[in-house]
Amino acid sequence: MKLSARKVEALKLPGRYGDGNGLYLYVAPGGTKSWVLRATVKGRMTGEGSPYRVEIGLGSTSLVSLAEAREAALPLRKMARQGVNPLDEKRREMLTFKEAAERVHKQLLPTWRNKKHADTWLSSVETYAYPTFGNRFLETIGTADVLNVLSPIWTEKHETAKRLKQRLSTIFDWAKGAGHYPNENPVNGLKKALPVVKRRAEHLPALAWQVVPTFMADLREREGVSARTLEFIILTAARSGEARGARWAEIDLVERVWTVPGERMKRGLPHRVPLSPEAMAVLEAMQGLDPDLVFPGPKRDRKGNAQEQSVMVFKALLMRMKRDDITVHGFRSTFRDWCSESAHAEREVAEAALSHATGNEVERAYARSDLFKRRRTLMETWGRYATGKAGDVVQMVRG
Numbered sequence: 001m002k003l004s005a006r007k008v009e010a011l012k013l014p015g016r017y018g019d020g021n022g023l024y025l026y027v028a029p030g031g032t033k034s035w036v037l038r039a040t041v042k043g044r045m046t047g048e049g050s051p052y053r054v055e056i057g058l059g060s061t062s063l064v065s066l067a068e069a070r071e072a073a074l075p076l077r078k079m080a081r082q083g084v085n086p087l088d089e090k091r092r093e094m095l096t097f098k099e100a101a102e103r104v105h106k107q108l109l110p111t112w113r114n115k116k117h118a119d120t121w122l123s124s125v126e127t128y129a130y131p132t133f134g135n136r137f138l139e140t141i142g143t144a145d146v147l148n149v150l151s152p153i154w155t156e157k158h159e160t161a162k163r164l165k166q167r168l169s170t171i172f173d174w175a176k177g178a179g180h181y182p183n184e185n186p187v188n189g190l191k192k193a194l195p196v197v198k199r200r201a202e203h204l205p206a207l208a209w210q211v212v213p214t215f216m217a218d219l220r221e222r223e224g225v226s227a228r229t230l231e232f233i234i235l236t237a238a239r240s241g242e243a244r245g246a247r248w249a250e251i252d253l254v255e256r257v258w259t260v261p262g263e264r265m266k267r268g269l270p271h272r273v274p275l276s277p278e279a280m281a282v283l284e285a286m287q288g289l290d291p292d293l294v295f296p297g298p299k300r301d302r303k304g305n306a307q308e309q310s311v312m313v314f315k316a317l318l319m320r321m322k323r324d325d326i327t328v329h330g331f332r333s334t335f336r337d338w339c340s341e342s343a344h345a346e347r348e349v350a351e352a353a354l355s356h357a358t359g360n361e362v363e364r365a366y367a368r369s370d371l372f373k374r375r376r377t378l379m380e381t382w383g384r385y386a387t388g389k390a391g392d393v394v395q396m397v398r399g
Contacts, residue, residue: 003017003018003019005065008025008066011025011033012027012031013027014027021073022039022073022077023036023058023069023070023073025061032173034057034058034177035057035058035059035060035073036057036058037056037073037076037077038053038054038055039054039056039076039079039086040052040054040080041083041084042080042082054085056076057177057178058072059072059174059178060177063108063177064107064177087179094138094139095138095175096137096138097130097136097137097141097171098130098134100175101125101129101171104170105122105125124160124163125164125167128153128164132145132148132149138172138175138181139180139182141186143186143190143193145186146168146187146190147190149164150165150190154194154195154197155197165190168187169185172187205326206331206333206334207326207330207334208334208337209338212334212338212385213385213387215323216234217388219321220387222321225286226309226313226314226317227317228285228286229295229313230317230328232246232282232283232294233328235276235278235282235386236258236279236379237335237379237382238273239266239329239332240311240328240329241264241311242260242265242271243295244295244297244309245264246260246293246295247293247294248291248292251283251294253283256274256275257272258272258275259273260273265355267355271355271370272370272372274376274379274380275379276382276383278384278386278387290306293306293308295309296308297313314328336350336354338382339378339382342385343381343382343385345378348371349371349374349375350378353378
């Protein structure tokens, strides 16, 4: 039975799974998946030599889809039928590390939603790995070479080094699966060679929830789109980018719901936000400014369409308010603290309001509800509190 894209995604048990015509999905004990073509090389047309079987790696499923694997297997099978060993042909193509990195980056580009991430992915490899072995052939690079790249920045720039290590591992995984690297991934041997770096979690400066009503009173006195955007961010507990990119088409003014599409969410999943009367009042104030963007920026593109505000507008706004001690993203922490300490909201409801995943993989698989009705109660209570309508003590009604 042929494989399907859904079945490839679902298969977890280690082993080989055939797609037909010699193409197999290989699931390793650790859960990684790759494509392998098993082909029989026939004797030469002169009749010399006996048929023999070869196995050719076609790459990881994270980089090569089922359709792409089938397409790549076709010319290789033709070579084998003509008596040509496809492995010999693949070995003739000696790739440098730089060439391999650029191929992997090109294949991964369509899978990334964030342009900044796509740009920085290759940039860190260029900055730190290229000077050491960018122009060397892949087969000449080993664990010691990778260690020489990571060691100088492992403690001083630990987060950068960790991301670079993951990217190097991805490149060598692809190279091995595609038949360009004959050895074990050199990154795998680094676990004991690099020191353990323990870092304290860095929390973004956040406003204490007890003074939110005072802050909001000051904010409402400020004119401008950035002030209204920040007000909306606080009342919805949204991320800055989600609010700056909000479209009128995403908002149901009758049902009072803002549905943020998955491509604009950090988790990649659509997120329904119940809008409190206070959040609706902000939207009412923004109506008529732009037919598309709820909070349009001052700049226009070549077609005359409004563009999103820059994230820097909030820094300028907070400076005018003489509040350089807090950040916009910190208001999500403020909301979360209020949920726990004042509203005594249930954890799963508070986390759902922030679009955070809760529980283990099994629990999340069964948690189909987004707790919308309970979140509406929570957000309406928050709206009243944040705008000074609820006093200092908040009593949440659990439903």
